[in-house]
Amino acid sequence: MINAVVDQVLLYVGMALVTVGAVYDLIAGIGMVRFPNFFVRLHAATIGAVGGAALPLVGIALIALASDQLGPYRFGVCAVCLLTAAAILITAPTGSHILAYAAYKTHASPRKPCVYDALRKFLEEGEGG
Amino acid sequence: MRKAPYIALAVVGCAALTLVAVLGAFASPNTLSRVRALGEFILYNTFNVFSKRWWAGSPEAVTAVLWDYRGLDTIFETTVLYAAVAGCVVLGYTSLLKRGGGRDEAGRGLTVVVKAATKILFALILITSVNIALHGYITPGGGFAGGSTFAIAPLLVIAAYSTEKVVRMGFRFLSSAVVRSAGLLALALVVLSPLIYYGFVLQNQLKPNSGFPGYPAFLGSLFLGGSLLYLNFAEFLVVGMEYVLVFLAFHFIDKLMGGEGSG
Numbered sequence: 001m002i003n004a005v006v007d008q009v010l011l012y013v014g015m016a017l018v019t020v021g022a023v024y025d026l027i028a029g030i031g032m033v034r035f036p037n038f039f040v041r042l043h044a045a046t047i048g049a050v051g052g053a054a055l056p057l058v059g060i061a062l063i064a065l066a067s068d069q070l071g072p073y074r075f076g077v078c079a080v081c082l083l084t085a086a087a088i089l090i091t092a093p094t095g096s097h098i099l100a101y102a103a104y105k106t107h108a109s110p111r112k113p114c115v116y117d118a119l120r121k122f123l124e125e126g127e128g129g
Numbered sequence: 130m131r132k133a134p135y136i137a138l139a140v141v142g143c144a145a146l147t148l149v150a151v152l153g154a155f156a157s158p159n160t161l162s163r164v165r166a167l168g169e170f171i172l173y174n175t176f177n178v179f180s181k182r183w184w185a186g187s188p189e190a191v192t193a194v195l196w197d198y199r200g201l202d203t204i205f206e207t208t209v210l211y212a213a214v215a216g217c218v219v220l221g222y223t224s225l226l227k228r229g230g231g232r233d234e235a236g237r238g239l240t241v242v243v244k245a246a247t248k249i250l251f252a253l254i255l256i257t258s259v260n261i262a263l264h265g266y267i268t269p270g271g272g273f274a275g276g277s278t279f280a281i282a283p284l285l286v287i288a289a290y291s292t293e294k295v296v297r298m299g300f301r302f303l304s305s306a307v308v309r310s311a312g313l314l315a316l317a318l319v320v321l322s323p324l325i326y327y328g329f330v331l332q333n334q335l336k337p338n339s340g341f342p343g344y345p346a347f348l349g350s351l352f353l354g355g356s357l358l359y360l361n362f363a364e365f366l367v368v369g370m371e372y373v374l375v376f377l378a379f380h381f382i383d384k385l386m387g388g389e390g391s392g
Contacts, residue, residue: 087253094246101240 010066017059024051038109042096049092057085171198186334186346186355187266195271196360200331204320207367211313214371218306221378224385225302238290247289254282262365266354272364279365280372292380295373302377305370312366319359333357 024047031044061081064074103109104119111117174183175190185193195203238244262275283295296302323332328341333355335343344355 087250090246090249094243098239098243 007066007068010062014059014062014066017062018056021052021056021059024048024055028052036113037111038103039100039111042100046092046096049088049096054085054088054092057081057088061085181334182337184334185357186343186353187357188352189266189268189354191269192266192271192354192357192361196357197331197333197355200320200333200360203364204316204331207313207316207364210371211309211367214309214374217375217378221374221381222302224378224381227385238294239288243289247285250285251282254278254285258282258365258369262361263358265361266357267352272361273368275361275365276368276370277372279369280376283373284376287376287380292377295377300373300377302374302381305373305377309367309370309374312363312370315363316360316367319356319363331356 028044028048028051031047032041035041035044058081061078064070064077064081067074070077104111170183171190171194174180175185175193176188177184185197187193187197258275258279258281260275261270261278262272265271265275283298283300286295286298320331323329323339323341326339326341328339329336332339332341333344334346335341344359345353346355347353
């Protein structure tokens with residue numbers, strides 16, 4: 001009885017996470033189109049990676065735990081999903097960080113609508129470029 | 130007008146793809162049934178514990194085809210890659226000799242964020258690649274895929290730190306070449322040793338008209354996958370070290386030519 005309830009809760013929480021991830025992906029897509037320059041678009045892309053890929057993977061891990069028809073394989077599916085989510089959480093921010101750093105240093109992208117540029121102050125004070 | 134060649138290429142590519150699809154759709158039923166017969170043969174025999182006459186002793190049909198049913202093809206592919214990398218090694222080694230040593234000041238590398246992430250990913254990638262190679266006879270994967278995954282780890286270090294860092298970590302030019310050749314020798318040993326028992330080249334399990342009893346397929350209740358396990362691991366060493374060699378050789382050539390040289 002209690003098992004069935006836990007399964008139902010896991011299933012609905014997992015489905016909610018997948019749905020929230022889809023919303024994140026939609027927001028990221030809108031941001032990619034609407035944002036003015038490379039650096040802000042990178043922010044939208046990272047939203048798509050973290051909110052739109054890692055979060056649904058956690059949801060799928062919960063759904064897999066609740067799927068009794070998978071037998072013992074459900075733990076394997078759950079572990080692989082969580083590991084992949086962890087790998088995305090490590091790589092996606094690092095990737096966007098280094099892309100922004102490289103684009104900033106090589107002037108590959110216009111810094112046109114600029115609100116606040118902390119890196120320039122840091123580079124001028126610290127090591128001089 | 131400068132885009133014209135690309136547009137033409139795209140049109141030709143789409144036409145070729147469409148042609149393939151159309152040919153596939155209108156192929157004679159005779160051909161199709163023969164293709165399916167081959168697929169049925171492989172699916173029926175690959176891991177058939179009840180009729181071991183043509184079996185491969187591996188639950189993973191793709192690996193069984195690559196190393197057992199069509200093993201010669203993979204051997205030739207490995208040889209072609211070996212020969213191609215040999216040219217790269219010669220160029221890199223002569224550059225290394227002319228430069229004298231090839232170890233100088235390390236580059237500053239990328240930011241601390243990237244370095245920290247690289248440290249975590251390096252270990253993860255090494256574990257994953259060995260896993261892919263050793264499980265290649267049970268799950269999708271194998272030596273080539275594992276070796277290619279392995280090569281990503283030093284590539285990440287080259288990008289985040291410098292090539293000197295990779296050399297200091299132990300990926301030396303000569304030792305990589307030695308490991309790669311040892312892998313190829315192990316491959317040849319596994320492939321040729323059935324001949325001692327009057328078996329066939331590349332023989333995996335017991336076959337009709339062969340004196341070779343086959344590589345062990347089980348250890349108790351554990352799958353061993355016959356010769357596929359050893360072939361996969363040897364191929365993993367060969368391919369992984371070949372990629373490392375190519376990265377190092379490009380680095381030394383680049384330095385000889387007077388380039389920046391830090392990846």
